[in-house]
Amino acid sequence: MNKLIEAIDLNFDKYLSELVEFLRYKSISTNPTYSKDVKACASYLAKHLRSIGFKNAEVLDTKGHPICYASYEVNPTYPTVLFYGHYDVQPPEPLELWESPPFEPTIKDGQIVARGASDDKGQVFCHIKALETILKETGTLPLNVKILIEGEEEVGSPSLETFLIENEEQLKCDAVVISDTPMYAKDVPSICTSLRGMLYTELTIKTGKTDLHSGQHGGAVPNAIHHLMGIISSLKNNDGRVMVPGFYDDVKERTPNEKEELNRIPFYDKNYLRETGCDRIEGELGYSVLERRWYRPTLECNGIWGGYIGDGAKTVTPCKASVKISMRLVSEQDPNKIFQQLKKYLEELVPEGVEFNLDQISGVGYPVNVNNNEKAIEAAVDAIHTVHGKKPIFQGEGGSIPIVHDFKHLLNVPIVLMGFNLIEDKIHAPNEQFGVENYRNGIKIAALFYKNLGDKLRRPKK
């Protein structure tokens, strides 16, 4: 394995200049003005993959921006890994805050500064350069590899699910690897083994046909805001527990071992408060902050409106008030089942003479959990251990990444989420960066990961 690492170090200058070339493409997926640039970027990528040995690499059209797809079959009886990434980037605005032009990559203070440096072009190239190194050094790959790099991640991957469904057979694999999340912290490499699911709803309360004069009728007629308040107050108790009956039925408590492991992760309230801009930490009694964010479900109001919201004073008792309520789900919680439970609870809460309407908005997201003991995870752990000299921590992610669920759901295989960049790398913001050494380590980890994974999966199962 030292041979691979040595080869990466030896070729690193070339790998760096190739990434710079990739970063020059203005593959901004949100803005139609850049459609040609997006396409050119996909073509470049396919050409580049062909040049390193993925001879069938091609650009596939979708209803939106194209997908770059490639595969390398060593032996049909060998296991297969699918690498997923995206070559599209966020718009660079506001331009005036960039210290160097976003599409003229600049190496400064050990950082590659450019739009897409971390998200996700730099991390995509970690995998491509890793595979290139293995191919050059060994003339083959340790397992079959499929590469799927899309151009619509920053606009919510509207074409990907269809693509996955239509190409299920072609995409079959034993594991998926994605590098599109950051490490837990500098010097704290991590693998993400869970994502929370999501249910997003909009609740409207109606107490009458029209707003009424709050002088003439105030104190005698129902007020939609007050009813909505009462309902929202009944959704969560003072201990931060969600009060919807059945809500926790499918939530698995972390084992004492898992809790202990979680407590070993460095976490400082003070830093967290500074990072979030809050003056207090809140949440479910009896759980640490990381547990609340990663492994506990929660219910949050995301927006509220009702009555008169213009300037000055208008004296009405509002007949209508609405709130957006989203829930993050964990373990085996099913967003559709939770929606029904919430609806039933509201039917009990809302008094006679008051109407309510509960809508589900945006698609649901199922929680994703990957077993730490999967061989694919072990392969990643070992690779990171070798490169960083320390084992990665297992972390959760409080947010939902719908594509991950799509992969998990449609391909039904373990997903390895290992990120190489840092939280402070300003993705989606001006001066996005990716550490030169993070890039180098990323290539090494990816190379060892593919090597380890081949070894592990090709061993006969006990």
Added chain:
Amino acid sequence: MNKLIEAIDLNFDKYLSELVEFLRYKSISTNPTYSKDVKACASYLAKHLRSIGFKNAEVLDTKGHPICYASYEVNPTYPTVLFYGHYDVQPPEPLELWESPPFEPTIKDGQIVARGASDDKGQVFCHIKALETILKETGTLPLNVKILIEGEEEVGSPSLETFLIENEEQLKCDAVVISDTPMYAKDVPSICTSLRGMLYTELTIKTGKTDLHSGQHGGAVPNAIHHLMGIISSLKNNDGRVMVPGFYDDVKERTPNEKEELNRIPFYDKNYLRETGCDRIEGELGYSVLERRWYRPTLECNGIWGGYIGDGAKTVTPCKASVKISMRLVSEQDPNKIFQQLKKYLEELVPEGVEFNLDQISGVGYPVNVNNNEKAIEAAVDAIHTVHGKKPIFQGEGGSIPIVHDFKHLLNVPIVLMGFNLIEDKIHAPNEQFGVENYRNGIKIAALFYKNLGDKLRRPKK
């Protein structure tokens, strides 16, 4: 007294055509396009007052639309009554819903249909024609009379308070009479003896510097909407009682006699629900609907907003949420004192690490109460009794009419609020009307009122 009533009936056709003439003026105060029409209306009014015997009637400029002022001094030792009304009207839009043009008064089915018919030109003319009749029949008036008719009532009377302060000496009187409210119901004449006061506030809760990603941080950071909910829920309990400490300190309970009187007023829940478009009645436990609307203070949220209120799903934990809260006040409640009590209560409620800001918006309104035993009220009761053949009920008004408080506060005299039109007369709406017989009765009641008031106030006090 029969002589006056006979004279009114005899001259009624003339009085009706004169009202029609008055109603033709497009004295729309909200729209600058009609400034000249407003001014022309004031000039007409002054001229008309001079023609019936108010020789000094004049148009007084203000920063906005002019005031029409007149006085008739019988004898400086005599008591004085001040009549207040307004000659400006609401805009007539939407024009397409009018069955006859709003400024071409039409008599149809016993109704005078025109913008301003009830609010307030028709009711103003009840008083003017009453005074004209008395002057013609008796050659004098039973007491000194001052007439103040403004042109800015429909835009909130911005110039009136200054005018009252600057002319305090000139406006001195023993009672004020206003006809700008409706009767309680057809066949239920009423005198309004109380108005609720008002305090209007805006409360903002801040839980951080920025909205946060509800996936990454939801369940661990404070959410401004949830904090706002908690606070609002603590403002009123399940019995409809306001929980701000001290809130009820200056609220006088109605006596058993007053309650009994209130219970005799015809009121039907079913009608009220139909009228308001609600399916349930709510409010403070232990009080009837009319008591809640007229004689009990209340606290209502008028508008609320916070977080993401656009279409679709945005996953944020909001750092800011706001609510407009207004309180209607009764008896001796002081809006400024209540504001301080509310602020102090919020200081206790809002936890550490959460910021709040409470602003008073729009001017405060003190509650207004008129003693039923005032001679001015007795004079109105007797006049109504004579004309309608039944005594008026005493009613409250849940809303606040700031000018009434200004008069009460600055002139410190009883205010007689007796209305002649009906709730169903569509003021501020298309096809505003005033019953021909309501106009006739209004003139008669006003005439008898001035006569009675002169008699009562000129009698030596016991």
